[in-house]
Amino acid sequence: MRIKELSERTGVSARLLRYYEAQGLLQPRRQENGYRDYDEPLVEQVEQIRSLLGAGLTTEIIRAVLPCLAEAASSRYPAPDFVSRVRQERSRVAERLEHLTRNLQAMDDYLDALVQE
Template structure:
C-alpha cells in the first residue's frame, strides 16, 4: 500500500509516517516509480507507535515494542526490553505524581495562609 492508504488506515498523517521512517521506526520499500510501499505489518507498527505516543511514551521509547512485534510476538509489550520501558515509564509517572502532590500541598498551604476561611478541596 502507498503512504496515503497507510495514513488513512492508521489515522496518522503522511508527514508523520515519513518522520517515523526518518527515525528508523518504519522502513518503506520503494516501488520502481520511487513511491513508498508499505505492508500490513506497517499498519500494526504504526498503530503501536500511535498507542504508545498517546499515553506519553517518546518516539524513542517505541523501538523495543516495534522490535518485539517484528520478532513475531502478538504484543509489542511481550518482550523483556519492552517491559523495561514500561517499568521506567511507570517510575517517571510516579515521580511526576509525587511532584504534583507536593506542588498541590504548597498551593493549598498558601491559600490557607492567605484566606484562612477558604475551603481547599481534595
C-alpha cells in the same frame, strides 16, 4: 499500499508517517521509482506507535519496544539495561498519570462547586 492509503486507514498524516520512518519506527519497502510501499502489517504497527506515543513513551523507547511487541510470544528476552530503561519510562508515565489524575480531580471539584452555586 501507498502512503496516502496508510494515512487514510490509520488517521495519521503522511508527514507524520514519514517522520516515523525517519525515526526508525516504520520501514516501508521502496519501489523502483522510489515510492514507499507499505505492507498490511504496518497498519497495526502505526496504531501501536500511536498508542505508545499516547502513553507518553518517547520515539527512542518505542524504537526499542516495537520488536519486543512483535515477538512477545517468543522466548526472546531483552537485555537487562533495556528492561531498566522501560521500567524508568514506566515510572515516568505513572508520575504523569498521577499528575493528570490530580488535575482531573481538581477540575471535577471545581465543576461541582459551580453547579452547587
